[in-house]
Amino acid sequence: MENIKHILWSGGWDSTFMLCKMAREQNISIQPHYMILKDSKITFIELKRMYIIRKLLKEKTDIKAEILKPIVHKAQSYNEIDEKILKSFSNLIRQYRLGAQYLYFTYIANKFPGIALGQENYYRKPGKMNIIIREKGNIQFSEDGVGYLPKNIDSDIYCILGNYTFPIFQLSEMQMLEMVKEWGYEDIMKYIWFCYEPLDNQPCGICYTCCGKMSANMFNLFPDKALLRYMIYKELEQKDKKLSKDFVDYFLHNKITKNKNIFKNLLKQEFSREIIIQRIKKCLDSNIK
Numbered sequence: 001m002e003n004i005k006h007i008l009w010s011g012g013w014d015s016t017f018m019l020c021k022m023a024r025e026q027n028i029s030i031q032p033h034y035m036i037l038k039d040s041k042i043t044f045i046e047l048k049r050m051y052i053i054r055k056l057l058k059e060k061t062d063i064k065a066e067i068l069k070p071i072v073h074k075a076q077s078y079n080e081i082d083e084k085i086l087k088s089f090s091n092l093i094r095q096y097r098l099g100a101q102y103l104y105f106t107y108i109a110n111k112f113p114g115i116a117l118g119q120e121n122y123y124r125k126p127g128k129m130n131i132i133i134r135e136k137g138n139i140q141f142s143e144d145g146v147g148y149l150p151k152n153i154d155s156d157i158y159c160i161l162g163n164y165t166f167p168i169f170q171l172s173e174m175q176m177l178e179m180v181k182e183w184g185y186e187d188i189m190k191y192i193w194f195c196y197e198p199l200d201n202q203p204c205g206i207c208y209t210c211c212g213k214m215s216a217n218m219f220n221l222f223p224d225k226a227l228l229r230y231m232i233y234k235e236l237e238q239k240d241k242k243l244s245k246d247f248v249d250y251f252l253h254n255k256i257t258k259n260k261n262i263f264k265n266l267l268k269q270e271f272s273r274e275i276i277i278q279r280i281k282k283c284l285d286s287n288i289k
């Protein structure tokens with residue numbers, strides 16, 4: 001197999017789904033790239049999970065591709081990054097508040113043009129990246145549904161995002177979830193990692209990325225405790241936004257608060273998993289209205 005396709009793989013939902021989809025459909029070699037963005041316990045958890053996922057994928061009989069061992073990159077320091085890239089990136093964050101990781105990813109994308117990025121379609125509302133790629137990047141699709149950005153777009157956007165391909169841009173997390181069920185890949189996808197603030201090495205349920213998974217109804221990825229934490233957070237949010245923020249700051253950032261005991265007692269409540277999910281869905285539905 002000479003045909004090698006490069007992908008950015010973080011061990012998260014989107015990029016892992018993309019890896020599975022490509023590996024099922026194409027008789028190629030897939031070279032994953034992983035970027036260490038900060039030295040943290042998250043990097044360790046992610047790499048460990050990716051090792052498990054790759055091993056499980058090898059055992060699947062419907063995988064056509066050979067998945068190579070991920071190449072691990074370390075984020076460069078600012079003075080090692082090309083002037084032009086820094087300039088384009090600072091122009092972009094001024095307008096769109098793009099995530100800092102894209103600055104470092106550009107280094108890999110320039111080395112491996114056409115590298116696949118696991119950016120998905122939106123479900124409840126579009127995120128920053130989705131808006132940039134769709135509206136300013138004028139994303140186009142090849143016959144096989146893979147997205148790419150044409151050259152005649154804003155030069156800063158092209159500089160930072162022009163070297164990627166987007167194989168899953170037309171799929172929302174809900175659609176991916178359906179496909180995973182259809183393939184029978186839940187056993188693999190349960191090893192993905194997404195949480196930035198793990199509590200006892202488990203997803204917290206209330207950080208930015210956990211909230212994203214919750215609002216896409218991906219409750220299977222969470223232990224009961226994280227679901228309860230999220231339910232309380234959402235119900236507090238409906239009554240008192242400040243109190244809900246306090247709740248998150250207390251659990252994720254150890255912030256001192258006079259509401260500490262209230263929060264602790266709320267977490268002592270016992271509900272079945274089904275009831276918790278029902279109450280979460282109710283909060284999420286009232287958010288859209």
Ligand SMILES: [Zn+2]
Pocket residue numbers: 194195196197198203204205206207208209210211
């Ligand atoms: Zn989290």
